[in-house]
Amino acid sequence: MSSFLDILADLRAETAELDAVLRTLDEAGWHKETPAVGWDTHDTVAHLADTNDVMHGSVTGSGRDLSTEAMDAVREAGGTFDVTDPSSVDLFTARQVERGRAMEWQDVYAWWTRSCEQLHDMLGSLDAASRYTWGPNMISPASLCSARIMETWAHSMDVHEAAGVPFPDTDRIRHVAFLGLRAMPNAFMLAGLDAPGPIRAELTSPSGETWEMGPSTAPSVIRGTASDFARVVARRDRDGSASRLQGEGPDAANAIAHGRAFL
Numbered sequence: 110m111s112s113f114l115d116i117l118a119d120l121r122a123e124t125a126e127l128d129a130v131l132r133t134l135d136e137a138g139w140h141k142e143t144p145a146v147g148w149d150t151h152d153t154v155a156h157l158a159d160t161n162d163v164m165h166g167s168v169t170g171s172g173r174d175l176s177t178e179a180m181d182a183v184r185e186a187g188g189t190f191d192v193t194d195p196s197s198v199d200l201f202t203a204r205q206v207e208r209g210r211a212m213e214w215q216d217v218y219a220w221w222t223r224s225c226e227q228l229h230d231m232l233g234s235l236d237a238a239s240r241y242t243w244g245p246n247m248i249s250p251a252s253l254c255s256a257r258i259m260e261t262w263a264h265s266m267d268v269h270e271a272a273g274v275p276f277p278d279t280d281r282i283r284h285v286a287f288l289g290l291r292a293m294p295n296a297f298m299l300a301g302l303d304a305p306g307p308i309r310a311e312l313t314s315p316s317g318e319t320w321e322m323g324p325s326t327a328p329s330v331i332r333g334t335a336s337d338f339a340r341v342v343a344r345r346d347r348d349g350s351a352s353r354l355q356g357e358g359p360d361a362a363n364a365i366a367h368g369r370a371f372l
Contacts, residue, residue: 110164111251111283112237113237113249113250113251114233115309116251116254116255116258116284117229117232117233117250117254119254119258119281119284120229120232120254120257120258120261121229122279122281122285123258123261123262123265123281124225124229124261125308126265126277127261127264127265127268128222128263129148130268130269130272130274131135131154131218131221133269133272134150134272136214136358138150138271138272139151139154139214139217139218140163140214141272142271143267143268143270143271143347144267144270144271144345144347145264145267148267148293149271150267150268150271151209151210151214151217151323152206152210153208153264153267153268154209154217154218154221154264154268155205155206155208155210155212155217155220155221156202156205156206156209156264157221157224157260157261157264158209158217158220158221158223158224158225159205159208159209159224160205160257160260161221161225161227161257162224162227162228164228164243164253164256164257165224165227165228165231167241167242167243167244168235168242168243168253169231170231180250182364189246190347196301202225204282221335226243228257230235230255232250232253235250235253236250237249237250237251241253243256247277254284255284256288256303258281258284258371259288259289259343259371260371261286261297262282262284262285262339262343263285263343263344263345266343266345267345275317276339278335278336279315280314280315280316280318282305282314282315282335282336282339283320283335284337285342285343285370286320286322286339287322287340287344288342288370289338289339289341289342289343289368289369289370290310290322290323290342290368291307292307292342292368292369292370292371293305293364293368294361295369296342296364296367296368296369297360297367299367299369300363300366300367303366305329305363306327306328306329306332306359306360307323307324307327307328307329308323308327308329308330308358308360308361308364309321309322309323309324309325309327309329309330309331310322310323310330310331310332310338311330311331311332312331312332312333312334312335312338313333313334313335314335315335315336320335327358328358328359328360329332329340329356329357329358329359329360329364330356330357330358330361331354331355331356331361331364331365332354332355332356333354333355334353334355336350337353337354338350338351338354338368341354341365341368342368342369342370343369343370343371344369351365351366
C-alpha cells in the first residue's frame with residue numbers, strides 16, 4: 110500500500126506529465142478539439158484548474174465548495190441537484206468550461222499552474238489520518254490525491270491525443286484502477302443497477318507486475334491489463350479496452366460495461 114506522501118508525489122508527477130505537453134502548445138494547439146466531444150484543450154485545462162480550486166475551497170473551508178457549486182449550477186439551469194443524476198454533474202462542469210472560455214489561453218494556463226501549486230501544497234499539509242470534506246463525503250488526503258490523479262490522468266490523455274503526442278502509461282495508473290474498483294457501487298447506482306457484490310481485479314501493470322485488488326474470495330473477477338481497466342473506469346475506452354478485459358462471476362460484465370471512477 111502506498112503512503113500518502115507517495116500518492117501525492119504521483120499526483121505531482123502526473124501533473125508534470127500534462128504540463129510537459131501544455132508548455133509546448135501555441136494558441137492553435139490550445140484550441141484543438143480533444144476526443145472529449147465539444148471540448149478543446151483550453152476547455153479541458155480550465156475544467157482541471159477550476160476543480161483544483163473547488164477542492165482547495167472544500168477541504169479548507171475557506172473558498173468555493175463542491176456541493177454548493179454543483180447545486181448552484183443546476184439551479185441556474187432551472188433544475189434540482191441530484192447526486193445520482195449524472196446530468197447534474199454535467200451542468201457543473203459546463204459552468205466550469207464557460208468560466209474558462211471567458212479567458213485567454215495564456216491566462217487559463219497560468220490559472221491551472223497556480224491552482225496545481227496551491228492544491229498540492231495544501232494537500233501536503235494535511236493530517237494523513239484525518240478526513241476532509243469533498244462533496245457529500247468525508248475522505249482521506251490519500252483519496253483526495255487519488256481523485257485528482259484520476260482526473261488529471263484522464264484529461265491528460267485527451268490533451269496528448271489532441272496534440273498528437275503519444276501518451277505514456279506508467280504504474281501511476283494503479284490509482285485510477287483502484288479508484289474505479291472502489292467506486293463500483295456508485296457506478297452501478299448511476300446505471301440503475303442493484304448494488305454489486307464484492308469484485309476482484311487481477312491486472313497486469315505497465316511495468317509487468319500483477320496487481321491484485323479486492324477480496325480474494327470475491328465471486329466476480331476482472332482480468333486484463335491495468336491500462337485497459339483504467340480506461341474503462343475513466344470512460345476513455347476508445348480502442349476496445351472493454352473487449353480485452355475478461356470477467357467472470359455475477360457482476361463482472363456490468364462492472365466492465367458501467368464502471369466509472371467519478372460521479
